[in-house]
Amino acid sequence: xxxxxxxxxxxxxxxxxxxxxxxxxxxxxxxxxxxxxxxxxxxxxxxxxxxxxxxxxxxxxxxxxxxxxxxxxxxxxxxxxxxxxxxxxxxxxxxxxxxxxxxxxxxxxxxxxx
Amino acid sequence: xxxxxxxxxxxxxxxxxxxxxxxxxxxxxxxxxxxxxxxxxxxxxxxxxxxxxxxxxxxxxxxxxxxxxxxxxxxxxxxxxxxxxxxxxxxxxxxxxxxxxxxxxxxxxxx
Numbered sequence: 001x002x003x004x005x006x007x008x009x010x011x012x013x014x015x016x017x018x019x020x021x022x023x024x025x026x027x028x029x030x031x032x033x034x035x036x037x038x039x040x041x042x043x044x045x046x047x048x049x050x051x052x053x054x055x056x057x058x059x060x061x062x063x064x065x066x067x068x069x070x071x072x073x074x075x076x077x078x079x080x081x082x083x084x085x086x087x088x089x090x091x092x093x094x095x096x097x098x099x100x101x102x103x104x105x106x107x108x109x110x111x112x113x114x
Numbered sequence: 115x116x117x118x119x120x121x122x123x124x125x126x127x128x129x130x131x132x133x134x135x136x137x138x139x140x141x142x143x144x145x146x147x148x149x150x151x152x153x154x155x156x157x158x159x160x161x162x163x164x165x166x167x168x169x170x171x172x173x174x175x176x177x178x179x180x181x182x183x184x185x186x187x188x189x190x191x192x193x194x195x196x197x198x199x200x201x202x203x204x205x206x207x208x209x210x211x212x213x214x215x216x217x218x219x220x221x222x223x224x225x
Binding site: 004037042043044045047050091095101103104106107 | 147154155156157158159162169170203205207212213214215216217218219221
């Protein structure tokens, strides 16, 4: 089965706190992609990052960092020093077989309060 | 580079009526998708096109939903007749590389 689980439905933090969004995936494919998207109130899904299954190197981009661990089938996303503008729904997605068809998790709603 | 364009942004119809959504993908993107996002859930793929051919429509309710991609560019998604459970945001996306780029979606309310 191909599946993405985001166990955290909602997270509420105060500005400048660090926050980690969890993502666990299931697939039998050896080649696949993992993604994170941000959905602000405007509704558009904004691409944040892509990882392929052969690249377990963690990545940092500004205040964002991603931890990919195949051993635990996890692809977690950390925002450092959160800001109010980070408030959105964040989706983790799986692209099985290396194709673009995306299987999304249910999303985590992040609220950052001043 | 212009993004994925969708119209209309909002649509309210009564059940059993018909509705159509339009999508113009990013220029040069051969792959186009329609996703359905029900409130509080992640997007679910309805149909995937490669140029003007259907790659995957396994989750499209074909008794009421139809989609076409004219000349491998623009696409329309139609619902006929609509049901209350079709209330959702319909997202169009296009891609050339593995990542897909999404439009702002059409929010459909069926009353």
